[in-house]
Amino acid sequence: MMKALRQEAAKLLQEKRAALIIGFAEREGHPALFISKPEDCERLFYDVSCRQNLAAYLSKPEVSARRPVAIVASLAALRSLVVLTAESQAAPGQVLALAVDKDAFLGTFDVAGAAELLRSKYPDLGPEKALLERVGELSKKSVVERAAFWAEEFAKCTRCYACRAACPGCYCARCIVEKNAPQWVSTAALGHGNYSWNIMRAFHQSGRCTLCGACEAACPQGLPLMVLNAALDREALEEFGARPGYDPEGKPVIGSWSAEDDHSYMR
Amino acid sequence: MKTEKADVPTPTTFEPRITAFVCNWCTYAGADLAGTSRLQYAPNLRIIKLPCTGRIDPLFVLKAFENGADAVLVSGCHPGDCHYTSGNYHARRRWTLFRKLLALTGIGDDRLFFSWVSAAEGQKFADLVNDVTAKVRKAGPFQAAHPGRKA
Amino acid sequence: MKTIEIGRFSDLAQALSTAGYRVAAPVDDGGVVRFKEWTKGREIALGAVPVDSVKDFLFPRSEVVARFALEEAGAFTPVPVERFAPKTVALGVRPCDAAALAALDAVFNWDYRDGSYNARRAATTVVSLACAKADAHCFCISVGGAPDGTAGADAILRPADGGSKLVFEALSDKGRLLEAMVSDGQAVPDAPAALKKRFDPAAVGRWLAANFESPFWKEAALACLGCGACAYACPVCHCFDLQDESDRKECRRLRNWDSCGFGLFTLHASGHNPRPDQSARWRQRVMHKFSIYPQKFKTLACTGCGRCARLCQAGMAIAETCERIEALGR
Numbered sequence: 041m042m043k044a045l046r047q048e049a050a051k052l053l054q055e056k057r058a059a060l061i062i063g064f065a066e067r068e069g070h071p072a073l074f075i076s077k078p079e080d081c082e083r084l085f086y087d088v089s090c091r092q093n094l095a096a097y098l099s100k101p102e103v104s105a106r107r108p109v110a111i112v113a114s115l116a117a118l119r120s121l122v123v124l125t126a127e128s129q130a131a132p133g134q135v136l137a138l139a140v141d142k143d144a145f146l147g148t149f150d151v152a153g154a155a156e157l158l159r160s161k162y163p164d165l166g167p168e169k170a171l172l173e174r175v176g177e178l179s180k181k182s183v184v185e186r187a188a189f190w191a192e193e194f195a196k197c198t199r200c201y202a203c204r205a206a207c208p209g210c211y212c213a214r215c216i217v218e219k220n221a222p223q224w225v226s227t228a229a230l231g232h233g234n235y236s237w238n239i240m241r242a243f244h245q246s247g248r249c250t251l252c253g254a255c256e257a258a259c260p261q262g263l264p265l266m267v268l269n270a271a272l273d274r275e276a277l278e279e280f281g282a283r284p285g286y287d288p289e290g291k292p293v294i295g296s297w298s299a300e301d302d303h304s305y306m307r
Numbered sequence: 308m309k310t311e312k313a314d315v316p317t318p319t320t321f322e323p324r325i326t327a328f329v330c331n332w333c334t335y336a337g338a339d340l341a342g343t344s345r346l347q348y349a350p351n352l353r354i355i356k357l358p359c360t361g362r363i364d365p366l367f368v369l370k371a372f373e374n375g376a377d378a379v380l381v382s383g384c385h386p387g388d389c390h391y392t393s394g395n396y397h398a399r400r401r402w403t404l405f406r407k408l409l410a411l412t413g414i415g416d417d418r419l420f421f422s423w424v425s426a427a428e429g430q431k432f433a434d435l436v437n438d439v440t441a442k443v444r445k446a447g448p449f450q451a452a453h454p455g456r457k458a
Numbered sequence: 459m460k461t462i463e464i465g466r467f468s469d470l471a472q473a474l475s476t477a478g479y480r481v482a483a484p485v486d487d488g489g490v491v492r493f494k495e496w497t498k499g500r501e502i503a504l505g506a507v508p509v510d511s512v513k514d515f516l517f518p519r520s521e522v523v524a525r526f527a528l529e530e531a532g533a534f535t536p537v538p539v540e541r542f543a544p545k546t547v548a549l550g551v552r553p554c555d556a557a558a559l560a561a562l563d564a565v566f567n568w569d570y571r572d573g574s575y576n577a578r579r580a581a582t583t584v585v586s587l588a589c590a591k592a593d594a595h596c597f598c599i600s601v602g603g604a605p606d607g608t609a610g611a612d613a614i615l616r617p618a619d620g621g622s623k624l625v626f627e628a629l630s631d632k633g634r635l636l637e638a639m640v641s642d643g644q645a646v647p648d649a650p651a652a653l654k655k656r657f658d659p660a661a662v663g664r665w666l667a668a669n670f671e672s673p674f675w676k677e678a679a680l681a682c683l684g685c686g687a688c689a690y691a692c693p694v695c696h697c698f699d700l701q702d703e704s705d706r707k708e709c710r711r712l713r714n715w716d717s718c719g720f721g722l723f724t725l726h727a728s729g730h731n732p733r734p735d736q737s738a739r740w741r742q743r744v745m746h747k748f749s750i751y752p753q754k755f756k757t758l759a760c761t762g763c764g765r766c767a768r769l770c771q772a773g774m775a776i777a778e779t780c781e782r783i784e785a786l787g788r
Binding site for chain 2: 179187189216224225232234236243268293294298
Binding site: 065068069199 | 488519684685712736774
């Protein structure tokens with residue numbers, strides 16, 4: 041698998057289909073690796089412990105200045121690429137994906153090809169069972185218990201925004217938490233500011249999150265962010281049939297509407 | 308105008324503070340009609356008028372809870388009646404997801420209410436406020452220990 | 459000789475707590491080891507380097523530094539803020555984190571003597587724990603520290619008898635006050651963790667002072683995603699942001715941690731940003747630690763705890779950057 045990935049990456053650089061390859065390095069922690077010379081492709085590595093979603097780099101100015109770019113992309117990162125394209129954040133024809141899934145190299149795809157691959161081979165990607173069980177367990181608790189659970193978790197948040205940096209979907213040049221006229225979200229790493237921040241981070245991903253898990257993996261304090269993401273993913277699917285990351289021309293769930301949407305909770 | 312006194316709950320009676328975000332064209336006009344029709348309803352609501360439900364950012368709701376609201380009501384034009392064509396449809400999608408997120412993090416549907424009230428529905432508005440107030444009174448004060456509450 | 463059985467370590471925390479101290483110690487918190495306030499019955503996790511350091515107890519992530527009562531027509535009255543500086547023993551502090559206190563003391567007593575920092579510092583007794591083990595990210599030895607270093611500590615605990623005991627040694631008057639809580643015993647101290655020197659900070663500093671404009675920075679910072687995980691975990695980083703938050707009754711002035719990794723950190727009101735990209739921000743981080751700070755305070759702003767590298771999602775490792783810089787300077 042590794043051999044095919046390295047060869048393909050080197051070929052992209054040789055044929056000038058990509059000027060920059062972003063992949064994972066072999067050394068401990070598997071940090072992101074930036075390659076522009078074909079011979080360096082030997083250093084590329086991938087296995088399931090590579091937790092970063094490399095699509096997050098596509099909004100970094102230093103990276104977009106070096107297009108065309110190819111990223112090593114897990115299935116979730118492929119979906120992120122499709123979401124970014126649907127939201128006009130990935131220049132068409134300028135981004136390629138070296139698709140990987142667990143221990144298989146799937147080939148090189150442009151965005152349309154990635155969407156086609158996902159639709160035909162992986163049409164049902166969603167939260168893992170264990171994650172949904174955690175959501176289920178939490179839902180069974182009383183509101184007071186749920187509040188207590190999150191009070192304890194959010195209290196750990198230092199507001200380092202590693203979750204935001206990790207997420208390809210968090211590409212705003214200026215995040216809502218950085219807007220201070222008025223200051224909607226308190227920047228103090230204390231109770232209510234931490235609550236607002238974590239709620240808004242999750243909410244702004246609703247119907248867009250591809251469940252890659254990079255935010256939770258990046259959190260130094262180990263906050264269970266994926267519980268929020270998974271709950272919203274299932275809700276958006278059930279209510280609006282949302283499957284983010286399958287259609288590069290699809291409209292975002294929030295930002296579109298249907299007259300048929302359920303509103304039984306409205307009085 | 309000073310209405311501060313009514314805000315302060317005494318140990319024996321709990322008077323809920325409910326923040327309402329309403330649209331200018333339908334629910335606010337509905338509330339106005341309730342007033343001009345001399346309909347009496349619970350005085351626990353503080354109305355904040357916005358152009359459209361589409362303008363109501365979920366952050367407004369968090370801010371209200373942060374600053375002492377026991378409950379929040381969001382109300383606007385019935386589907387099809389939005390004066391900006393589709394603001395309420397956009398808002399509806401947002402609320403459908405947002406209320407689930409809040410429920411999961413400890414703000415349940417006894418604290419967060421949504422309704423459609425048209426400019427002609429003064430009676431519906433009065434009934435709604437009475438009903439919401441009764442429900443929140445039953446639910447009691449918003450828990451001081453909730454992480455979303457300002458310490 | 460004063461010794462403690464490893465299994466009875468929380469007895470010491472209990473004794474300190476009974477004696478009226480607030481106890482801070484590494485605690486396993488659902489799989490993440492945090493340096494936090496110890497509460498009765500909790501086990502102290504001595505194995506791993508905690509994600510937070512003793513810094514959090516001296517310079518908290520958010521602190522109210524002033525309050526104003528708001529009145530009608532824009533008038534306000536300052537309200538005194540009670541200084542929070544309880545008598546504290548920080549137990550099981552890593553030698554790298556204790557060494558960081560010299561750098562914090564320097565900056566918080568430089569042109570302005572920071573009242574709340576100094577009050578908490580004076581009220582805190584630092585009991586460090588020598589490291590018998592180190593991981594791949596540890597590099598204290600490269601920046602003038604040691605796994606059994608005593609800098610910044612009021613007392614040190616050294617693993618002994620193959621890790622089954624700890625030897626307590628007081629290093630200051632504050633530390634000697636705790637001696638009575640530890641019983642006499644005999645034990646043979648274990649060897650401290652073996653670490654190899656990875657780079658020479660003086661050589662790194664020399665290269666940095668002359669290479670502000672080097673193309674090295676562009677390439678070295680490509681992976682950085684611009685979060686604050688490294689700065690917030692760092693036992694030395696001490697940048698903060700003052701924010702006023704008010705409602706209709708009160709205004710609170712807060713001092714919150716800030717990080718040079720954020721784009722907003724240097725953004726001017728005009729819209730101009732003197733550090734326009736992540737490479738300028740990463741350069742600032744490295745230069746501050748190995749060039750600017752030592753020039754100003756005669757001490758490095760890095761103690762080799764390795765937290766930044768351990769926690770960085772993108773694998774930015776400052777020791778590796780220093781190794782590369784040293785090689786560039788040769």
